Amino acid sequence: MNSKIQYRHTITTLSLGAEEKRDSGDAPKPPEDNFAPARQALAELDCDVLIHAGGISFGQESHYISIFEKQSQRAEHVILWLTSPGGDPDTAYQISRLLQKRYQKVSVFINGWCKSSGTLICLGANELIMDDLGQLGPLDIQILNREEFGERLSGLNPIEALKSISAQSLELLKQQFLNVRFGGGLSTKQALEVATNLTGQLMSPITAQLDIMKYGEFTRSMRIAVEYGQRLAKSCRGNNLKPDAINLLTTGYPSHGFVIDFDEARESLFNEVSEPSENLKLVAKTLQPFVDTWAGGANNSAMIIDVRHALGVPFTLESASNQGNQDDEPNAEVTPASKRKGKPAKERAKNPAQSETADDDSGKNDDEPGQ
Known part of the structure; x- marks a missing residue:
């Protein structure tokens, strides 16, 4: 029809x-x-x-x-x-x-x-x-999932993944440093070096699963949202956006359905x-x-x-x-x-x-x- x-x-x-x-x-x-x-x-x-x-x-x-x-x-x-x-x-x-x-x-x-x-x-x-x-x-542009027919993935996925890995790495590094420094009697410099190596070994299996090319595709899609948003706000007669609105819409919310x-x-x-x-x-x-x-x-x-x-x-x-x-x-x-x-x-x-x-x-x- x-x-x-x-x-x-x-x-x-x-x-x-x-x-x-x-x-x-x-x-x-x-x-x-x-x-x-x-x-x-x-x-x-x-x-x-x-x-x-x-x-x-x-x-x-x-x-x-x-x-x-x-x-x-x-x-x-x-x-x-x-x-x-x-x-x-x-x-x-x-x-x-x-x-x-x-x-x-x-x-x-x-x-x-x-x-x-x-x-x-x-x-x-x-x-x-x-x-x-x-x-x-949120402005999390959806990308077609090449591995699953008809399914789309959110542009927020890699951002949230990196945030999670970064937070876990810092917390793990802190714990290892305190354990080695005060439990092993090593100097601050030695304890930091040991803790850094331990943290890298523990986190490397997780970071190895990250697809750099896919991450680049996701970040490019998010940049599209930012660039279009800035242009629309600029061409509007009387900008209706608050100063940090676009950044908040692209990175400030945890899920597509928020x-x-x-x-x-x-x-x-x-x-x-x-x-x-x-x-x-x-x-x-x-x-x-x-x-x-x-x-x-x-x-x-x-x-x-x-x-x-x-x-x-x-x-x-x-x-x-x-x-x-x-x-x-x-x-x-x-x-x-x-x-x-x-x-x-x-x-x-x-x-x-x-x-x-x-x-x-x-x-x-x-x-x-x-x-």
Whole structure:
């Protein structure tokens, strides 16, 4: 099945399938529009909302570009709802840079897991939006294990191994020195020499198992995370990272799955971490089942959609201006990507069926969501 059709069926035609069952008498009558609460909440938001649910893999950056090209208008602010186990760091960097180039403000909304390369995308954001279940993870880039099919190894493995060996060696050296110095009656110089030799002999079988080439591969992968992180922070309009955040993310946590929650993120890593607004919570509540389904998909599959496009609630200058007047925000006005098309967002939210019909008549590609 074409990937674009998958995205469309995930959101747009799900409610249509329920209506077909209702008409045939196979199912109880459902609500007229299961997505009406999300549409109404989306109409009240003066920003674009994108979803990336699933792995991060090569080629997904092209899908983001396709989304941008189809936007009749674009806000200055975007919220990327990101739920991901991680994936390719090169693609994560490109996605974050694309968002930086096309929007004045980038927010990343996290209400589930966002690990590894997902965390890397967050380094280029102006703001993180997290709830109590949102969790980031360390920047330990995963490397394919050549000895086990389909298995990946964390870039933290050799770092943690060397830390452990170093700590054990120092402790062993200390014990041997004290035993020889005070138990054997040798001088300090003689005791240190004997203790050093004993420690080397005891630890050499362990250090001999280290693969220098593999260690170099792991350290290079970790350097990729550091370099990309520094570049994303530098190109962000208003660096959102605390001074030692990248170093902490790459070497300061013990495991790939280590949970970095709201408090940890705000206190140790990012300057701007906030809770989701009521409207964003309502959008998330409505679409959460689809995000959860795709987030756990195999082979780094992902659902990447423009929520406004999928639900038929386009961003318009009128809705942004009205919202800006209510909130008294100076940056409400935006520069349109092209001439304004369609009805105001709130009107389309009230009558999504008519909006989808109008979109279909416009001659757009039917494979894309919400058209």
